[in-house]
Amino acid sequence: MNSRLRWRKFVSGFMLSMTGVCALISVSVLFFILGYLVYHGGTSISWNFFTKLPAPVGETGGGMANAILGSAKLLLLASLFGVPIGFFGAIYLAEFSAGTTAFVIRYAADLLNGVPSVVIGIFAYSLAVHPFKQYSTLAGGFALGLMMIPITLRSTEQFLRGVPNALREAAMALGASKWKTIVTVIVPAAYRGILTAVLLAFARVAGETAPLLFTTLGNQFWSRGWVQPTASLPVMIYTYALGPYEDWHRQAWAAGLVLLGLILVINIVARAILSRGIAVPRS
């Protein structure tokens, strides 16, 4: 074996092991984040965190019950607004449309998907806060719902398209109308995929902070009704992490652990639903 060949083999082995190192570093970041959050958040979390209001500035203790409820309300509104548009829009794209219309809708959805969250925040502020001179849960839900639309739409469409044509033809051959085919055959066949799409969209907006800064503002107390400023977990983490008090930092870690736990669990569940024997082969 001449030295040139030996050199080439050395380079090959060296570079390939370097790629392994790159992969190791990238993946270990996740475990590092998780470990650190569990360590710091786990020691600061307590029952009070879930049941008490934030303590007045300067006092220790208290919790984030209002932020947890606020986040739940926001996500409920976002789902009510974003999921129907995404779901029915996807049915139109996958089952009824063709050509230019479909292209325009897909293009708009992809464009909306790429808009930075802070710009969505500006949009929601100028549409739902500025005209009414009122920060509200509704405006925050609107902003988050906007972000759910393109994700739900595009992935639901993908899964509807994955339903084999034979199923459509079989239903129609039995005399079913098109909408009956969709309701009784196509959507049930793709429901795992659709559920996954909705869950992933939900998880994505659950941690969004920037649009909420402009729409829900924040609140140290319970938010009454739907048209008041409200606290939410991501904004609480943001404010408390940058605050000057040691106790705030502790609470920020606890809130971070709760939020990340929620998001990761939803992600894992969504993927599990999809992989557990989906009825339809993905094309």
Added chain:
Amino acid sequence: MVTSTTTVPSAGPVAGSRSFLSRLREGDEIARIITFLFAASVVLITILLVFELWQGSVLPRHKFGFNFFRTSVWDPIFDQFGALPFIYGTLVTAAVSLLIAVPLGIGAAIFLAELAPARLSDTLEFFIDLLAAVPSVIYGLLGVFIVVPLMRQYIQPALKNTLGFLPLFQGPAYGVGFLTAGIVLAIMVIPYIISVSREVLLSVPRDQREAALSLGATRWESTWKVVVPFARPGIFGSIFLALARALGETIAVTMVIGNTPVISASLFASGYSIAGVIANELTDATSNLHYESLVELGLVLFLLTFILNGLARLLIMATSQRGAGMGNA
């Protein structure tokens, strides 16, 4: 059924309207119209978004014109708005993040696509997808409490001692600043680069690898000189995608960049980003001009990410189709 057979010989338009009516009666047409309304609202929202950004930034566009991007005085009290420090901050942090994330991400993607056995590759990809789902405020939290102290105590002094002769690594080490923001951003965009690059590399046809190996290339030579060039447009696509995300990232950057609107050559210095100034000042803008200047910054961000995302999609699509086409042939 009977009626349709009798109307077949009649004129086209009559048959058309009849079938429209019958489809309406069966509900198909109603379903089509309802779902169309939902789908069309997506287009409407997008148009409204662009319109609001454009309409909302009329004042500064008329008053400052291009000077908005060339001057660096940002003074709400005297209504002077120049965005240069923010643009500089956004571009510098994005550049730093790509310098770190591109080699690391592509290296990891090569490992996942070329070397790792399928099961290991899928498992690692699962973890990387989870990383991509971590919200930015969590990265910000870790940035504030882990990366900033690390930078202040170890990394910045070390860089100063070794590379301190460069203007990039001079000045006091506060911990926050361009470099820290760039590192946090790098951690955030790596999953995107890995996921998309891996996908593109996997779409390279097998024959390409086998041809190179049969000519006597080593494993690395076949990867680096044949597979990677084949997938190059798609890899660039993944980089553009990461860049678009880095430019638009708000919360994590705002938490660690220091938020001072100053242009400095040193990466240790505090800066400010476009998204950061919007996040901090939009809700308490002092004048209409102030508010609309922030909206114009939003418009700039929107256009930048729009162009980058479009390019990325084209490149990724072109590469996957090329791979699929050659695979079939």
